[in-house]
Amino acid sequence: MRHLFLAAVAASLAIPSHAQQAEPPSPGEIVAAAPDESWIAIAPTDLLVMDLASDAKGQPRRVIIQLMPAPFSQGWIDNIRKLAAAHWWDGTAVTRVQDNYVAQWGDPTEAKPLPEGLTAVPESAYVVDAKTAADWSAARAMHVSAPVIADPYASSQALWGWPIAHGENGEIWPVHCYAMVGVGRNMSPDTGSGAELYTVIGHAPRHLDRNIALVGRVVSGIEHLSSLPRGTGPLGVYERADERVPILSIRLASDLPAAQRPRFEYLSTESESFARYADARANRRDAFFIRPAGGADICNIPVPIRPAAQK
């Protein structure tokens, strides 16, 4: 494994060695050693399972999305659950892939009627207001807090399992990190229904924070979106219908037979293990590194997620 710049990590994955015992643990080693009680199961009602058409080699392509919990973006997420229950996305497609930005999916005809009962969510819901944020903070038993990080956009913190920014006025809002899922919209005051979704496949486009709703993140299969050919139209739109990637179905995991439900869990951002992981991400002390950065931005401290044992 010469000339791989993360040779040290490869070695730690593949080759047990006595030497590595003496080294400070890498972020991955800290996560691997986290006790089971630091992991939180994701409810099947919070997992969205998207099956794309098989790839050119006939391999299935499944993308699994975790929806955000209250108090974030619940109006759009209610719509998304209704769209999934109505099987609305079946037969739609990935329509746009823009390099270093987003992959987007929805109805390419822009004419498919939406199901009854969707809500038009106000722009004010892009953020959680100060009182609601304070109430939720008070209601949650907080154990260990991840560090608050100041950056050119806002103060931010891994909170309740998600990358969250804090405004000086007490508002909080989710952050456009890699793999986060958001809601396409038209010009203001439209806020989108949730029928048109995108995920971030490049450097965090933080200028979109507070301008567009975030509703979740891809927890498995992001590579089926991030490695798609880039569209050659404006904004990466696929110019020909045959370039689009068909969506076979999108379902809530809770609507799948119990034995077929994917199961995932995330590392509690309020755990001791997460605090150590965040510190190690900001100050790499494992053998490859000669000079720790001394800091990390919120999107470089992704919340660890892993498959859970089937029950």
Add this chain to the structure above:
Amino acid sequence: MRHLFLAAVAASLAIPSHAQQAEPPSPGEIVAAAPDESWIAIAPTDLLVMDLASDAKGQPRRVIIQLMPAPFSQGWIDNIRKLAAAHWWDGTAVTRVQDNYVAQWGDPTEAKPLPEGLTAVPESAYVVDAKTAADWSAARAMHVSAPVIADPYASSQALWGWPIAHGENGEIWPVHCYAMVGVGRNMSPDTGSGAELYTVIGHAPRHLDRNIALVGRVVSGIEHLSSLPRGTGPLGVYERADERVPILSIRLASDLPAAQRPRFEYLSTESESFARYADARANRRDAFFIRPAGGADICNIPVPIRPAAQK
């Protein structure tokens, strides 16, 4: 173009409108309006032309890399020019693609002899020391300065055409933004020869700054690397030889016949237009945005690059 979340930009590209005249210009509009004298031609000796094997549809895949100027990383860049002159990369391959991280290329056999005359560059060259940085600053006629941005890693600034961080001790060093190109290495004190290269295809991995040499950036064709299938081995290494993407050739543009040389130019980071562009990236006032971020990180203010007219 409904439900595209950057519908406003699409409209400005495609549909002349009187309404948009009254809007503050978008970053793209500022760049499009920059006077020709703000654009700096990239020398053919600073362009590396990589031709990958054609894709499955027979389409050519060309990736063009701009090498960094002095005082940055010149030891490795001298090696890279020698490797290109020796046609050393012809018949090598893209060997590793790790999602949200890097695509890497070089000799998969790890046994191909290197050409004579390569230099082993010391780790001290990961940064430019304070005196050298001060001398170069004094020698350059600086007109307008792009803003200095403090972030969790360092103060940073678009400088001399590149994303550059400043240390408190006066050192400066290049930053691992999307599409930047670096030098694979083994464990310290190895610093890599330049034969093994990678480019960033995800969120900026700033923890690598000062730990590994940066030598350039992809200025055209990044999608031929960023959209490759992710490798399934540790660190995204392709596990089977037939997954690798063959490299047909890598040449300096200056070694191509004059009529075949690609030509690019970048927007001077010391121009008035760049300062306005950086401000607009940090404070989006074009119609789509309802709440400007009030800041941007250095990697979200990419230096504009465009093809230049053939002479």
